[in-house]
Amino acid sequence: MTDITHTRQRRKEARPGEIIEAALILFHQKGYSATKLDDVARAAGVTKGTVYLYFSNKEALFKAAISETIHPNLDRIEELAINSTESATQRLRTAIASWATALNDCKGSISKLMISEAGNFPDLTDFYIETVVKRSRLLLIKLIQAGIDSGEFRQTDPDMLARVLFSPILLTSIWRHTYARQDPITYDLNQLAQFHLDIVLHGIAIAPEHTL
DSSP, X not given: OOHHHHHHHHHHHHHXXXXXXXXXXXXXXXXXXXXXXXXXXXHHTSOHHHHHHHOSSHHHHHHHHHHHHXXXXXXXXXXXXXXXXXXXXXXXXXXXHHHHHHHHTOSSOHHHXXXXXXXXXXXXXXXXXXXXXXXXXXXXXXXXXXXXXXTSBOSOOHHHHHHHHHHXXXXXXXXXXXXXXXXXXXXXXXXXXXXXXXXXXHHHBOOOOOOO
């Protein structure tokens, strides 16, 4: 196989990723509704026919973008948190820090996009909720329950606590991508996440008995 053939093959293999990257930028800039596949093709430097070669429609492209960008992060976080032999407290810190880092590095907010488009595209919303939101919350619930079972945390509602833990990170991420000019946030999400987690952990930790 010639060098030119190798180059073409590599280029072909890279195209889906390039199309997804271009689509995500446009989704963040214009919204899902306003983004056309013609726009995506132009931004990716390919023809519209090439886009259809890999993605049957815009919905399939959006789902692929979620699967290629967010799901791998969730896989990695689950691997780090679930298979670790560390304490539940430390695993909870690892999971929260990993989420915060992933959101901090994003060029836009998928959550903001989903909130704005949820009413118009229920199928996409269902996909996002099931494969991202509920999956993320379930991991936190498992870690919280592990801490309760091990005696590290007092009895509490794991589902409610999972929502409490993740909400500030999510809101701050959305805020950064909405009001950056009017109210810029100078610290990164990991700082906020650990600050919030410290406060929460002091509220749920079982303090050692005091001895006289």
